[in-house]
Amino acid sequence: MELTRDNYYSVEADREYMSCSQYQAFLECEAAAMARLYLGFKPAESEALLVGNYVHTALESEEAHAEFVENNFEKIYKLKTDKKSGETSTVGKYAAFENADVIIRTFITDPVFQKFILMDGENEKILTGNIFGVPWKIRLDKYVPNKRLIIDYKTAASLTKTEYNPKTGERECFIESAGYLMRAAIYSEIEKQNTGNTEDAAFIILAVTKEKPHDKGAYLLNHAQRYAWELEQVKNNLLNIRAVKEGRQIPKRCGHCEYCRSTKVLKGVVPYYTLKPGFEEEREDEYRDIFTAYMEKAQAAGMG
Ligand SMILES: [Zn+2]
Numbered sequence: 001m002e003l004t005r006d007n008y009y010s011v012e013a014d015r016e017y018m019s020c021s022q023y024q025a026f027l028e029c030e031a032a033a034m035a036r037l038y039l040g041f042k043p044a045e046s047e048a049l050l051v052g053n054y055v056h057t058a059l060e061s062e063e064a065h066a067e068f069v070e071n072n073f074e075k076i077y078k079l080k081t082d083k084k085s086g087e088t089s090t091v092g093k094y095a096a097f098e099n100a101d102v103i104i105r106t107f108i109t110d111p112v113f114q115k116f117i118l119m120d121g122e123n124e125k126i127l128t129g130n131i132f133g134v135p136w137k138i139r140l141d142k143y144v145p146n147k148r149l150i151i152d153y154k155t156a157a158s159l160t161k162t163e164y165n166p167k168t169g170e171r172e173c174f175i176e177s178a179g180y181l182m183r184a185a186i187y188s189e190i191e192k193q194n195t196g197n198t199e200d201a202a203f204i205i206l207a208v209t210k211e212k213p214h215d216k217g218a219y220l221l222n223h224a225q226r227y228a229w230e231l232e233q234v235k236n237n238l239l240n241i242r243a244v245k246e247g248r249q250i251p252k253r254c255g256h257c258e259y260c261r262s263t264k265v266l267k268g269v270v271p272y273y274t275l276k277p278g279f280e281e282e283r284e285d286e287y288r289d290i291f292t293a294y295m296e297k298a299q300a301a302g303m304g
Pocket residue numbers: 028029031032253254255256257258259260261
């Protein structure tokens with residue numbers, strides 16, 4: 001399958017290729033990730049995601065931004081209908097998008113950001129590669145081939161707030177907790193496969209926060225040891241993900257996500273302390289009837 005701007009985010013592309021977001025989705029909930037691939041399950045589009053795309057397309061090109069605004073007009077603009085004439089007019093943008101316009105201005109006018117944004121390069125560059133025997137797809141916000149720069153734009157909640165990671169028992173900065181180092185490691189690996197270089201490209205995050213006033217920062221993620229560790233984690237997790245994605249293993253339900261809540265079947269009464277922090281219940285297998293239903297579809301679609 002030849003990946004293009006139009007089919008990059010399609011279910012068909014996701015069936016054939018692994019991506020960083022799909023990998024993260026499988027780690028969060030295998031059942032939801034599979035329901036997305038084979039049962040038409042679509043998680044609700046969050047406002048944060050919409051705002052992120054609004055900013056991204058503005059940095060990509062005028063046409064891309066105009067197209068995005070047209071497709072999401074009613075989510076961006078407040079509409080008012082005149083009772084007498086029945087005519088609809090816009091009365092400004094919703095607050096999140098007013099705020100997004102300020103974020104865009106910050107990206108465009110800050111001198112350090114500007115240096116990168118104005119560089120000759122390719123926006124939304126799609127690359128594919130093979131990582132641990134699995135085909136992957138990546139889409140770079142901006143790629144500057146002659147300087148070997150990978151640039152990622154982020155609208156973040158905060159640059160300084162840290163998050164507790166229950167697995168390591170440590171607090172992490174937003175770059176770690178959002179999995180951007182895993183992303184940087186994968187992107188760098190695939191960029192090397194495509195260019196034949198042995199050294200990693202520079203991976204830079206340009207971030208602006210949604211806070212008022214906005215915070216901003218430019219960060220270099222390159223860290224060879226950390227990249228190696230991230231790839232090691234991917235290697236370990238892929239064994240399981242691959243078995244599930246290829247239909248050789250029943251996916252596990254996380255039990256709490258949008259998908260699991262919407263399909264939940266109670267089996268009886270459980271002690272209250274199963275809700276307390278630190279109590280980790282073993283994940284349930286996906287329900288047999290659902291698994292059977294999509295395995296039929298999946299095989300018809302040529303799974304694995
Ligand atoms: Zn779930």
